[in-house]
Amino acid sequence: MDLGFQRHDAKSAKAITSELVDVYAKVYDVPPYIGDPFFSVESFRSRLEAAYDTEGFETVTARLDGRIVGYVHGATLPADKPWWVSLGNRRPTELVDLAGAGGIFWLRELMVLPELQNRGLGRQIHDTVIAGRTERVTVLTCIVGNEPAHGAYLRWGYTILGQIKHAPESPVYDAMYLPSC
Template identity: 30%
Template sequence: MDLELQRVGREQLDEVRHTLLGVYAEVYAHRMEDPFFSIERFDERLTGHASRNSWEAVIGYVNAEPVGYAYGAALQPGARWWMHQLDPLPENYTEETGARTLALFEIMTREQWRGTGVAHRIHEELLAGRAEERVTLLVDPRKVDVKAMYERWGYASVGEQKPFPDSPLYATMVRQLRTPTSA
């Protein structure tokens, strides 16, 4: 398999939006009846995520066809990310500087490419270009196999959160990328 990886920043969102939405629509086709998972709501979240200066995406292609992607951005001071934890974390853990934590907002792979290593390669490429100390993501804890995959990739669960009133309950996971610098 010849996987081509394309890194894009927020300046290129208009060029790749259709690709991101198309992969999302395929991956979440079975959940479209739930308003939280509709294309419109995802597009709103994508627009909000990509409004951050540090937003980047890595898109994987095989034979010019998109097979998956991951995108994220650094959490800024005062970020709402940690506010929805069911059991609050210590303040020193949730304090953000704009360079401490990468929020991995989305990672998805089209069904025929799952289990091939594509998701891991896309994920690692996104992280390779980042300077943050750690990365965090949310995963549906009922998807035991997906959560176990993230654990194999070095993530650990730090609790659960419900980021939107109509969203599912998610496990919050964190992976250390480099040793924190002291102030």
């Protein structure tokens, strides 16, 4: 596969919003997400557009033959992010301090088109975004039972901090962190 990776700040990501949303629509067009309002394309678009205003927002896209086949987006973790705070003392003190200093990257979404999954592309996109970040630790949330993603994150070195919900209507997620990015 002859892939091209490109980094986008919030301004340049806004210009490709439709492409990013199209990838999301294809990735989440499977059970148990179909028909769940939390995973609707409209809901995702709203979350994505709100993320553009987050400090340190960035997306890395992978293109094949000119089309986006996978991407990741994230930002610097706000120390007061409700899901993060809800973990309480399950967060090691050094992570709490690091979040307060802006030293944690929050990997918000990582997706690869279904026809290209299980070929290592997700790992390439993941590693590309992290390699360009200044934060020392990465955190993410992964739906409990979302295989193969959940297992991949554990194989890549993530540790589970605890379970959270982003919103009352959201599923339960494992909050995970990867030290020393």
